[in-house]
Amino acid sequence: MKILVFEYITGGGFAGQSLPAGLEAEGGLMLQTLLQELKALPGIELTVMLDSRCQRPNVLTEAEVVRVNHPDIRTILPKLLNATDCFWPIAPETDGILHTLAEIAAANRTPTLLSDPATLAVCADKLASYRVFCTRGLPAVPTRSLVDDFADWRGRLVVKPVDGVGCEGARLLTAEQFSDWRNRCSDPMRYVVQPYCEGRPSSLSALFAGGRAWLLSVNRQLIEVVDGGFALRGCRVNVAVASRSLYQGWLDQLAVGLPGLFGYVGVDWLETADGGGQLLEINPRLTSSYAGVGQAIGINVAEQVLRCLDGVPESFQTDSQTVDIIFNH
Structure with missing residues (x-):
């Protein structure tokens, strides 16, 4: 299988602009993890878009890299998509970027390892996501x-x-x-x-396919209030919890409410003092926590996403290791 990988920050999304150092580091970490997992699988051929200013990841050969310096990646993507079997973008929902990438791939009839465009549009809209939470009877921060x-x-x-x-x-x-x-x-x-709700910032890492969901890990987000805003300093992946059934139940309801969710998805939430929680948003793509999930629970996450193309991932037993990811910015 030929897979085209495009991480927006390091892959040319900022061509013609200054590269934000913090976002470049986070994007690079997710990209490196994805490439290592895909490289470990037999029968995978990679093509990776890379900003001309970014160093080539050491797991790649030069032949696998397409250097990008054009400010409009939409002029590059169609040709690359026509030469691949599958497209794996990592991009923000902001300004419809992730949705646009999915639509470009759909127009080229290239399978994409993402939720469908309509589902991406809902997840990109915090009000629309909140309505889904409420419709499914899920606890959520009022929005x-x-x-x-x-x-x-x-x-x-x-x-x-x-x-x-x-x-x-x-x-x-x-x-x-x-x-x-x-x-x-x-x-x-x-x-x-x-x-503003008191609580411990947290996230769930999960797989979705065919209206079903599988919880991978429960994570803690290290968030600070800085100059009236918020800054993510890192995350603890796969923390110990009293029971996973509550969170699996949330995911099951999201899978019913948004049956177009596919592949790796992150769900942000606040853990409350009573041991419950309130949902915040759905991230229908690889998230920063992804960089530690495979190591923490002992699976190749990319392999399981590819298995979702055939319906369901294989059964896996989660390990008890916790992995810390710290961002130096």
Whole structure:
């Protein structure tokens, strides 16, 4: 099988712009992990898009690399897609980037190791995702549009882009700060608002296929409040939990509510003091935690995603190892 791999940050998504060092490091880590897992599988031929400014990962030969320096990757992708059997993009949902990549692949009739475009659109919209949570009876952090009424909300508020990734663009504001910020906002439909909730930032790493879900690991996110915003410093992958059944139940409900979810998916949530939690968002792609999942639970995650093409992953027994991933930015 020929697989085209495209990690947006390191693969040319910022061609013609400055490369953000922190995002380059995170993207590079996910890319390196994916390539190592794919390289371990028989019968896989790789083509990897790589920004001309980025160093070639040591697992690749020069022949496997397509150097990118053109600012519009959409002029490059169709030709590469026509020469491959499968497309594996790693990209943010922001500004419809991931959705656009999926649509380009669909237009070229190239199978993509992602959820379908309609499902990607829902996951990229925090309000739409919140509605899915509510429809399936799942606990979730209340989410409203910036144009809604907030008279019944008290305390600090979190404002974030409706399609933002992780901590990107999120701000923690007092009621007074929020009122001032809201009055000055020129594009209110671009933002959502959530009450600031006490809890431990967490995520679930999972596989989805055919309306079913398989929990891989429960992770802790190391997030700090910095200058009124939030910064992800790292994550602890595969932490010990009292029971996995609660989280598997959440995933089962998401699989029913969004049957188009496919492959590796991350789900962000807050662990509450009572041992429960509240869901925040769905990341229908490889996430930072992915870089530690395979080592933590003793499987080749990429291999299991490929098995999902045939319906279900093979049975696997999770190990008890916890892996720390720290970002130096």
